[in-house]
Amino acid sequence: EDKVVQSPLSLVVHEGDTVTLNCSYEVTNFRSLLWYKQEKKAPTFLFMLTSSGIEKKSGRLSSILDKKELFSILNITATQTGDSAIYLCAVIGGSNYKLTFGKGTLLTVNP
Amino acid sequence: DADVTQTPRNRITKTGKRIMLECSQTKGHDRMYWYRQDPGLGLRLIYYSFDVKDINKGEISDGYSVSRQAQAKFSLSLESAIPNQTALYFCATALEALDTQYFGPGTRLTVL
Numbered sequence: 001e002d003k004v005v006q007s008p009l010s011l012v013v014h015e016g017d018t019v020t021l022n023c024s025y026e027v028t029n030f031r032s033l034l035w036y037k038q039e040k041k042a043p044t045f046l047f048m049l050t051s052s053g054i055e056k057k058s059g060r061l062s063s064i065l066d067k068k069e070l071f072s073i074l075n076i077t078a079t080q081t082g083d084s085a086i087y088l089c090a091v092i093g094g095s096n097y098k099l100t101f102g103k104g105t106l107l108t109v110n111p
Numbered sequence: 112d113a114d115v116t117q118t119p120r121n122r123i124t125k126t127g128k129r130i131m132l133e134c135s136q137t138k139g140h141d142r143m144y145w146y147r148q149d150p151g152l153g154l155r156l157i158y159y160s161f162d163v164k165d166i167n168k169g170e171i172s173d174g175y176s177v178s179r180q181a182q183a184k185f186s187l188s189l190e191s192a193i194p195n196q197t198a199l200y201f202c203a204t205a206l207e208a209l210d211t212q213y214f215g216p217g218t219r220l221t222v223l
Contacts, residue, residue, distance in 0.1 A: 009151075031209050042201060042214035043154075088153065096159075096167060097208035099144070103153035 002027040002094045006087075006102035014110050017079050021105045023089030024071040031097055033065055033072050036088040038104070043088055046074075079109045114138045115215035117202050123221045130189040132218050134202030142205040143185040144212060145169075145177060147198040154201065160185055192222040 003026045013019055025033065032050040036043035047056040049065035049072060056063050060079075065072045076083055086104040094100065115136045124130055134143065145157040146169075156169030158177040166179055174196060178186045189196055199219050203212040 034211055042216050045211045045213070048211055090154075092209060096161075098156060098159065098169070099212055100156075101146075101154040103151060 002091070002098075002100045004089055004091050004100050004102035006089050006105050008105060009103065010106040010108070012108045012110065013079055015080055017109075018075065018077045019079060019107060021074040021076075021087050021089075021107070022071065023073070023102055025089075025091045025100075026070065027091045027093035027100060029093045029095070029097075030067070031092040034090045034092070034099070035063055035072070035074050036090065038086040038088055039084075046087075076107075079107075081109050081111055083107060084109045115202060115204055115213055117200075117215040117218050119218060120216065121219045123223065124192055125223050126193055128192050128222075130192050130220065132187045132200055132202075132220070134185045134187070134215055136183050136202075136204045136215075138204055138206070138213065139182075140204035140206050140213075141182060142208070142210075142212075143179065144203040144205070145175075145185065145187045146201045146203065147171070147196075148201060148217075149198050157187065157200075189220075189222075192220075194222045196220065197222045 007022045035046040047063045052067040060077045063074045088104045089102040090099045118133045144159040146154040160166045160179045176188045202215040205212045
């Protein structure tokens with residue numbers, strides 16, 4: 001059975017801190033890994049990672065994939081209260097290239 | 112205008128009632144998905160469809176059925192709602208298998 005595990009499940013930090021969110025996976029026929037941000041509504045796409053060792057970056061957010069060790073990390077530097085959200089990791093793989101989600105990391109950034 | 116829309120946005124119903132949740136998209140995507148989200152459990156796939164004639168069960172399809180009326184429309188039905196189907200339901204679309212999925216705004220369903 002395909003599995004995606006995120007850690008920590010929740011995290012509370014202060015504005016300005018740097019955070020690292022983890023995602024490990026066991027998926028047959030791995031194709032790519034995605035990160036989404038979910039505030040009080042639908043998940044919104046952040047990154048898609050397909051190749052090992054290539055960092056994707058968008059402003060203060062960055063992510064990297066290690067296909068040998070089967071994990072990815074999402075870094076957020078200089079956190080702001082607007083970064084408070086659930087961060088979802090998902091992997092495309094398995095039969096029919098389904099998307100399997102982790103349970104998410106709830107990030108709370110306090111002023 | 113939103114590319115992926117869901118109706119209704121909120122619904123409260125009673126045990127045993129039949130409920131239909133609707134999803135429409137203007138993105139021209141062939142692939143459509145229904146997920147439910149429960150606190151602490153993440154998003155779980157209920158059904159997915161690669162085109163009008165291709166519908167597949169996800170990991171938690173029991174108690175649900177779907178209809179793909181057109182490329183742009185994918186409906187989820189609960190034939191006889193039960194309280195443990197109370198959840199947030201999302202529809203999503205994708206252009207291709209390896210494409211990112213784009214989510215609708217969600218339907219919050221409460222079954223009393």
